[in-house]
Amino acid sequence: MDLLEGELEQIQSDTGAILQHHGTKRQELIPIIQEVQEKMGYVPKPAMQLIAEALKIPEVDVYGVTTFYNQFRMNPPGKHQIKVCMGTACHMMGGHIVLDCFERRLEIKEGETTPDREFSLERVACVGCCALAPVVDVDKKIEAKVSPIRVDGILLTYDIEKQEQEKKAKLEEEQKEGEEKGGQVE
Ligand code: FES
Incomplete structure (x- = not known):
């Protein structure tokens, strides 16, 4: 990395x-x-x-x-941390398919972080809500009964959020530049 x-x-x-x-x-x-x-x-x-x-x-x-030791990470944690439950219930309900979807969409393997450091992906043991299997913990929020379509939905939400933040930052920059120019004219 x-x-x-x-x-x-x-x-x-x-x-x-x-x-x-x-x-x-x-x-x-x-x-x-x-x-x-x-x-x-x-x-x-x-x-x-x-x-x-x-x-x-x-x-x-x-x-x-x-x-x-599993407790040590070799890659920096992403801004958004995705943990796919691989406990027995989640695995049986398709947790491995969910993990595979994240790996393909993010173009990284579990245990890795995207080059822009936006996302890191891990597999974890049972997170204690097996009735909601398959479960994914995204930034400490539990996503229940996750399907491949939901994987796209989760990532899309972050894409939109990022685009909006970039737009806002650009607007603020332009506003600041405008104010500075205005100040110079006076
Ligand atoms: S196995 Fe996934 S929450 Fe228990």
Whole structure:
């Protein structure tokens, strides 16, 4: 995943701050990774490099631990987080089809984030409302009995929302420019 402008510097400075209050023994590895994820929402590659250097261990060891535990994310969380339930009831009611639809529409696999960071997609275990299967948690809101058409509907809602926000931002910009020009004439 490509880093955004200024992101590398931020990761380096945040990881450096975290490393400062940990020792350099190998048993610090998991607590450090946990803290990095807490701070950044995921464990970026540049952070793994810095951790490996600080603990004097191969980078592949840091990578191995990060990928081994489900609690650690390798990709940044999207602005909108989509979690498809893959518990038994949801799976039986077509949860895998729903997941497949999201993967195809967003052009990413589960566990990934879209390049524009708008959406991240995950599979999760039973979220506790099996009667509504198949269930999807979108930004902590439960979508019940989700069908492929509903997948399109959910994504369309966000598309429209994004377009409206962009339109609003453009209008505000034009208004500001207009005001600035008006001020100069006086
Ligand atoms: S299996 Fe999906 S809510 Fe229980």
